[in-house]
Amino acid sequence: MGIRSSPTLALLRVLCPDSQICAVRSMSSLRNSAIQSQNISYPIKPTGIFQSCLSSRISSPSRAFSSSATAAARAPRPPAPLFNKREDGVRFRARDLSALEISKIFGPEQQISVLLGNRMLRILQERRLTGTIDVDLPADIKKVVTEDTIMTGLEWLRKRYPMDEDAAILKRIEREEIAEEQKLIKRGQELGLFKPQSGKFDKPIEKEGDVYGKSVLQEHREANERKNKLEDERWKREWMEGEARDREKLKQSIQKNMELRKFEEAAVMEAKPRADPTVRPALAWVQKHHVRATANDLDTSKLSKASRILPSLCITLLTIGLCYVLAENYEPAPRHERLMPNTPPAAATVIGLIGTNILIFAMWRAVPPAWRLLNRYFISVPLYPYSISIVGSIFSHQQFRHLGANMLILWFIGTRLHEELGRADFLSLYFSAGVIASLTSLTAHVLQNKLTVTSLGASGAIAGLVAAWCMIHANDKLTIALLPQSWQETFSANGSTFLAAIVFVEIASLVVLPFRLRMPVMDHWSHLGGYAAGAVAGWLWKGRKEEDRRRKRKKEGEGAWGWFGSGR
Numbered sequence: 310m311g312i313r314s315s316p317t318l319a320l321l322r323v324l325c326p327d328s329q330i331c332a333v334r335s336m337s338s339l340r341n342s343a344i345q346s347q348n349i350s351y352p353i354k355p356t357g358i359f360q361s362c363l364s365s366r367i368s369s370p371s372r373a374f375s376s377s378a379t380a381a382a383r384a385p386r387p388p389a390p391l392f393n394k395r396e397d398g399v400r401f402r403a404r405d406l407s408a409l410e411i412s413k414i415f416g417p418e419q420q421i422s423v424l425l426g427n428r429m430l431r432i433l434q435e436r437r438l439t440g441t442i443d444v445d446l447p448a449d450i451k452k453v454v455t456e457d458t459i460m461t462g463l464e465w466l467r468k469r470y471p472m473d474e475d476a477a478i479l480k481r482i483e484r485e486e487i488a489e490e491q492k493l494i495k496r497g498q499e500l501g502l503f504k505p506q507s508g509k510f511d512k513p514i515e516k517e518g519d520v521y522g523k524s525v526l527q528e529h530r531e532a533n534e535r536k537n538k539l540e541d542e543r544w545k546r547e548w549m550e551g552e553a554r555d556r557e558k559l560k561q562s563i564q565k566n567m568e569l570r571k572f573e574e575a576a577v578m579e580a581k582p583r584a585d586p587t588v589r590p591a592l593a594w595v596q597k598h599h600v601r602a603t604a605n606d607l608d609t610s611k612l613s614k615a616s617r618i619l620p621s622l623c624i625t626l627l628t629i630g631l632c633y634v635l636a637e638n639y640e641p642a643p644r645h646e647r648l649m650p651n652t653p654p655a656a657a658t659v660i661g662l663i664g665t666n667i668l669i670f671a672m673w674r675a676v677p678p679a680w681r682l683l684n685r686y687f688i689s690v691p692l693y694p695y696s697i698s699i700v701g702s703i704f705s706h707q708q709f710r711h712l713g714a715n716m717l718i719l720w721f722i723g724t725r726l727h728e729e730l731g732r733a734d735f736l737s738l739y740f741s742a743g744v745i746a747s748l749t750s751l752t753a754h755v756l757q758n759k760l761t762v763t764s765l766g767a768s769g770a771i772a773g774l775v776a777a778w779c780m781i782h783a784n785d786k787l788t789i790a791l792l793p794q795s796w797q798e799t800f801s802a803n804g805s806t807f808l809a810a811i812v813f814v815e816i817a818s819l820v821v822l823p824f825r826l827r828m829p830v831m832d833h834w835s836h837l838g839g840y841a842a843g844a845v846a847g848w849l850w851k852g853r854k855e856e857d858r859r860r861k862r863k864k865e866g867e868g869a870w871g872w873f874g875s876g877r
Contacts, residue, residue, distance in 0.1 A: 396447050398431030399438065401470055406430070414465050419458055426462075429454065433463050437474055440481030502526060545586055598677035602684045609693050609760075617755050618748075620696035625744045628700060632737035639733030655727035658735060662723070663716050666767055670706045689751050692760040699751065703743035705765040715767045722774050729781065734850065742773020742842040749838025764832045769839035776843030779808035781851050812840055 406414070411426035421429075429450055436442045445451065446459065467474075502525060586593040644650050649657045669687060672679040687701040706712035727735045746769020754762045779787070781804070788801035802810070815833045 395449075396432055396435075397428060398433070398435040400431060401434045401466065415458055415461055421454070421458065425450070425453070429459070430462050430466060433459070433466055434470070437466065437472060438477060440474070440477035440479070442474060442478070595677050598680050602680035607693050612693070614755050617691060617694050618752055621694060621699050621748055621751055624696045624699055625748045628744045629741050632741045636733045636737040641732065654732055655724045655735075658727055658732050659720055659723040662739070662767075663719060665704050666706060666712060666716060669704050670709070670712050673705070673707050687765065689747055689764040691751055691754040691762060694751060699744050699747035700740075702747050702765040703740075703767050703770045706767070707765065711766055715771055718771050718775070719767065722771070722778055726774055726778050726781075730777075730850065738773060738777055738843065738846050739770050741846065742777075742839045743767065743770030745842040746770065746772065746835040746839035749841075750832050750835035753834040764835055766832070766835075768832070769835040772836045772839030773843030773846065775811070776808055776840040777847030777850070778843075779804035780844050780847030783851075808840070808844065812837065815840070 405423070405427040408423045411421055411423055414430075415421045415426060429446065432446055432450070436444060442463075446454075583593065583596055641654070647654075647657070649660075652660070669683070673683060683705065685695050686698050687705040689698050689702045706715070723735070723739075726738075730738065747764065750764045750769070754760065754764075783805040784803055786801050787804050787807050788797040792800055815836050818831070818833050
């Protein structure tokens with residue numbers, strides 16, 4: 310049962326003759342209209358609107374609105390009839406209660422008049438029907454009646470005329486929500502968010518059954534959803550058909566590059582069957598980034614040996630120059646300004662290097678979107694080298710065993726060497742030895758036409774640290790710290806001998822002999838380049854320190870002779 314709105318001008322013209330002007334009562338709330346709609350169960354007293362329509366005519370004719378007020382309009386109007394302002398409620402029975410009935414309901418001591426008692430009960434009944442039981446009674450009643458009297462009348466109504474007051478309250482809430490929703494819909498139509506098909510507010514749409522009209526935002530959303538669906542279907546179709554296309558690209562690349570023909574079978578195996586994104590979305594996501602990181606359409610047949618080596622050589626020289634500037638101009642920060650003030654500088658530096666290597670390793674293993682970046686700048690590929698990769702490759706590992714072995718040696722050798730060299734010289738040696746080792750490996754593989762051999766890892770830079778340590782302690786007896794104490798004396802030698810033995814093993818590993826043992830694939834050229842760079846750096850650093858000591862002794866000797874010659 311819906312709410313009937315206030316009478317419009319058209320309704321008044323139907324109810325009233327053309328020569329009448331109906332005095333319209335101000336609608337303070339929608340409660341009266343709701344109650345009037347239930348006149349089948351409860352007789353309704355005629356409202357002021359209908360009484361005024363049936364009453365005497367008003368002599369002054371109606372006129373259109375204008376900007377200037379007439380004398381009649383400026384004249385003070387007589388007050389509206391009292392019944393237009395007073396709230397009378399709704400009748401709960403055909404006749405009003407008598408004085409005796411009012412006295413029985415409220416008690417003789419309350420002295421409630423017949424008119425006041427009947428009006429108060431009618432208003433309470435209206436509150437019950439409209440679900441507005443929480444609304445206060447009119448002020449003229451509350452002035453002369455106590456709360457206990459009001460509750461007595463309400464309890465009498467509940468006993469004599471029971472009804473579901475909770476349901477009425479819920480209907481009231483629903484009506485208020487609908488009214489607020491209609492207000493928002495109209496506002497949306499005014500702003501253009503909704504488009505009523507009839508051009509009028511609240512016009513029902515026969516085909517869709519939607520009273521709100523078609524939302525512009527909904528149209529855009531549906532269009533975008535259709536577009537995205539088509540894109541997804543197209544991408545899925547291209548993805549599933551891309552397997553054969555990738556195999557064809559690999560075969561064409563192999564035909565263009567003579568050095569790849571002997572690896573045809575292994576290369577074609579890289580084009581693995583692709584997973585259906587709807588069935589195995591995670592595997593398809595990983596495969597997508599794998600394909601994206603793999604360059605199958607590179608034409609490397611026109612690249613010469615010089616074009617593969619010279620750009621990396623330039624990056625190597627630039628790196629060595631920057632390392633020299635760092636070693637000559639670095640000044641240690643005060644302890645309170647360091648990132649890890651309570652950690653020794655040697656440990657802090659080595660921990661930073663180890664952390665960087667672990668981060669790159671994690672990206673290789675767990676971040677497929679990073680594979681394209683890593684394949685370009687963190688691995689050395691002689692077939693199509695990126696010059697900056699000779700720097701990035703010294704922080705790159707793909708196997709945990711490779712990473713663990715290198716980081717263990719870096720910790721034991723790096724912390725000790727850092728204590729002697731200092732942070733600037735240590736980092737300069739690490740980067741210089743690393744890029745020289747990478748350049749050595751790249752040059753050797755390019756000159757030997759081994760263009761499919763890839764190289765990565767920090768072993769070249771660590772080899773430089775080991776060689777520098779051995780050269781600085783060339784005359785000192787060294788041993789392996791991991792050996793038992795009883796074995797360290799047996800397996801010990803001076804630094805130069807220890808370095809020579811390591812280099813000999815690396816060179817022997819490069820020679821193809823019938824009795825050569827099966828060993829893990831290692832980049833021996835990179836190791837040899839790192840040993841050479843570290844040995845030269847250690848020899849130069851040791852010579853500079855000896856020169857500084859001689860200069861210092863000479864200065865101290867001159868100072869002593871000067872003091873002796875002065876006769877003091």
